Amino acid sequence: MTPSFLEIKGLTKNFGGLRAVNNVSFSMERDQILGLIGPNGAGKTTLLRLITGILKPDAGSIRFMGNEIIGRKTWDIVNMGIACTFQNMRPFRRLPIIANVMVSCLSPRAMKRGEWVKRLEAKAMDALEFAGISDMARERASTLSQGDLKRLEVARAVATEPELLLLDEPFGGLSPAETDLMAKSIKRLHKGGRFGRLHSEGPAMIIVEHKLQWLMKIVDRIVVLNFGTIIADGTPDEIVNNPRVIEAYLGRGEI
Amino acid sequence: MGLILFYFRKLFTVLKNEVLVLPSRVVVVFFFLFLLLLPLFTKDPYLLRIFTLTSIFAILAASWDLLSGFTGQMNFGHALFFGVGAYAAALLNRHANLPPWGTIPLGALAAVVAGLVIGIPCLRLRGTYLALTTLAFPIILMGLVFAFPDLTGGELGISGIARLARSRVADYYIAVVLMLGLCTIMWKITDSNTGIIFHAIREDELAVRASGINTTRYKLLAFCLSGFFAGVSGGLYAHFMRIAGPSTLEVSLSFQVVIWAIFGGIVTIYGPVGAVFVLFPLLEFLRFWQDYRTLMFAGVVLLILLYMPDGLFRWLRDKIEKECPRCKIRNVAMRHTCRVCTAPLD
Numbered sequence: 001m002t003p004s005f006l007e008i009k010g011l012t013k014n015f016g017g018l019r020a021v022n023n024v025s026f027s028m029e030r031d032q033i034l035g036l037i038g039p040n041g042a043g044k045t046t047l048l049r050l051i052t053g054i055l056k057p058d059a060g061s062i063r064f065m066g067n068e069i070i071g072r073k074t075w076d077i078v079n080m081g082i083a084c085t086f087q088n089m090r091p092f093r094r095l096p097i098i099a100n101v102m103v104s105c106l107s108p109r110a111m112k113r114g115e116w117v118k119r120l121e122a123k124a125m126d127a128l129e130f131a132g133i134s135d136m137a138r139e140r141a142s143t144l145s146q147g148d149l150k151r152l153e154v155a156r157a158v159a160t161e162p163e164l165l166l167l168d169e170p171f172g173g174l175s176p177a178e179t180d181l182m183a184k185s186i187k188r189l190h191k192g193g194r195f196g197r198l199h200s201e202g203p204a205m206i207i208v209e210h211k212l213q214w215l216m217k218i219v220d221r222i223v224v225l226n227f228g229t230i231i232a233d234g235t236p237d238e239i240v241n242n243p244r245v246i247e248a249y250l251g252r253g254e255i
Numbered sequence: 256m257g258l259i260l261f262y263f264r265k266l267f268t269v270l271k272n273e274v275l276v277l278p279s280r281v282v283v284v285f286f287f288l289f290l291l292l293l294p295l296f297t298k299d300p301y302l303l304r305i306f307t308l309t310s311i312f313a314i315l316a317a318s319w320d321l322l323s324g325f326t327g328q329m330n331f332g333h334a335l336f337f338g339v340g341a342y343a344a345a346l347l348n349r350h351a352n353l354p355p356w357g358t359i360p361l362g363a364l365a366a367v368v369a370g371l372v373i374g375i376p377c378l379r380l381r382g383t384y385l386a387l388t389t390l391a392f393p394i395i396l397m398g399l400v401f402a403f404p405d406l407t408g409g410e411l412g413i414s415g416i417a418r419l420a421r422s423r424v425a426d427y428y429i430a431v432v433l434m435l436g437l438c439t440i441m442w443k444i445t446d447s448n449t450g451i452i453f454h455a456i457r458e459d460e461l462a463v464r465a466s467g468i469n470t471t472r473y474k475l476l477a478f479c480l481s482g483f484f485a486g487v488s489g490g491l492y493a494h495f496m497r498i499a500g501p502s503t504l505e506v507s508l509s510f511q512v513v514i515w516a517i518f519g520g521i522v523t524i525y526g527p528v529g530a531v532f533v534l535f536p537l538l539e540f541l542r543f544w545q546d547y548r549t550l551m552f553a554g555v556v557l558l559i560l561l562y563m564p565d566g567l568f569r570w571l572r573d574k575i576e577k578e579c580p581r582c583k584i585r586n587v588a589m590r591h592t593c594r595v596c597t598a599p600l601d
Contacts, residue, residue, distance in 0.1 A: 099454070
């Protein structure tokens with residue numbers, strides 16, 4: 001039996017007395033786009049940070065392509081093929097946008113994989129073009145608007161050429177038109193055929209998002225978190241009709 | 256003959272298209288020429304001595320900028336590297352009888368080790384905490400120096416070290432050529448891919464990790480590189496002054512370096528170098544008013560920092576050059592259109 005692509009078992013994380021992620025277990029396959037939703041404070045971002053190794057879990061295991069990744073350093077995990085974006089954007093503000101992306105291109109994984117693309121700048125430009133901000137490549141990151149910063153985050157994550165891409169609110173702060181563009185780029189990225197990997201499939205993704213109507217169009221499967229536990233798992237249609245999900249978001253109705 | 260002509264023409268083209276278009280580059284060329292040709296016009300030992308010391312401290316200031324300006328690892332104990340370089344060179348010279356060209360590189364390597372020793376415990380610290388921790392290290396070493404007076408000479412230091420070279424002019428040339436070469440290397444490092452990662456670590460370390468870069472390795476690299484260059488300057492100092500004493504480890508030297516770097520403008524290599532070349536001779540010049548020397552010095556530094564918070568040389572550069580809003584290439588301030596993309600400069 002081949003090990004599943006990403007397998008999370010019994011993952012638990014406490015912040016003092018608060019149990020942010022409580023015994024979460026799920027697995028996903030290589031070709032999936034998984035949506036992760038839940039009310040505020042449900043532990044979605046914490047879960048992503050546990051996967052990328054920024055936070056250390058108190059219990060549980062995460063296996064990525066058959067390897068245990070808990071206890072590894074963040075950069076090791078990124079070089080294994082998991083890239084993430086930050087919800088509150090963290091660009092290198094005083095550097096030009098292209099340099100922001102070049103840092104990702106300089107990671108060992110990106111250096112190894114895109115060997116045939118000789119020039120670093122060309123690779124970085126490629127990622128910027130994908131995100132749609134290549135015309136501002138020489139501007140400083142501090143001059144960007146919120147929406148463009150979001151795209152820069154995506155460009156930076158994509159430049160490491162991940163197998164699994166964790167997007168933390170990729171549509172946050174974007175106008176409807178921009179959201180549409182971003183959704184299309186994500187869909188296109190998933191189909192593959194970008195970034196030095198012409199004949200390969202695109203990355204699997206976990207997307208945390210609140211704009212459900214856009215998320216529904218992209219994802220194959222949705223996992224719903226509430227108070228750190230999974231309350232529902234299924235296709236988008238199943239989820240919108242699930243009474244527990246409606247209760248978690250809206251509360252129980254008094255009749 | 257044709258080959259020589261070819262290179263000559265190439266040199267001329269580069270000069271015309273790359274150097275003469277920007278006043279800052281012209282200034283750098285003149286700075287190089289001035290330093291290299293100065294002994295042809297004057298052999299005044301006092302002047303040469305000042306410029307030799309200035310060159311040595313310029314290396315030190317630039318190496319601080321590499322670590323604290325670029326990588327953002329605030330180091331308030333930079334004298335440690337300088338002192339380790341100086342003491343190592345002195346001990347090797349006295350006890351192993353190595354000549355200066357052997358002791359200075361070995362002293363620099365000792366400073367690299369010192370960089371590792373303080374870099375590893377400081378990996379988790381940042382900001383103020385890092386600054387205070389680094390401040391402690393030269394003081395600890397100074398305590399060790401006083402604790403073993405047999406080896407280190409205690410308060411008197413190690414004297415009677417071999418001269419750098421036979422004559423003043425040779426001393427001068429060794430210091431100046433090393434300074435120009437090492438500072439060019441540092442500038443090249445900051446301009447390379449490694450330099451981009453250094454910049455990025457200063458801006459946001461977590462984001463660099465999330466980009467798949469081993470930040471531990473790069474931070475230690477910054478500590479080691481900075482230690483190496485500072486160690487070279489320490490070794491040069493020991494051989495030039497012919498003494499390695501506790502003054503090379505003093506807190507005041509650590510802060511002197513910070514003042515030089517901030518005066519000239521951090522996150523540029525040329526800033527600290529230029530600042531040393533302004534401030535060090537200035538301090539000598541102010542000997543006219545012996546009593547008010549330090550006060551005047553402090554006044555000058557305060558005035559500059561008050562009106563040019565980015566540093567003197569950044570400010571000067573922005574006065575004579577403008578950045579093209581479209582292609583971000585620098586132009587002479589007098590131009591109305593960009594020299595490359597012809598976009599109007601406001």
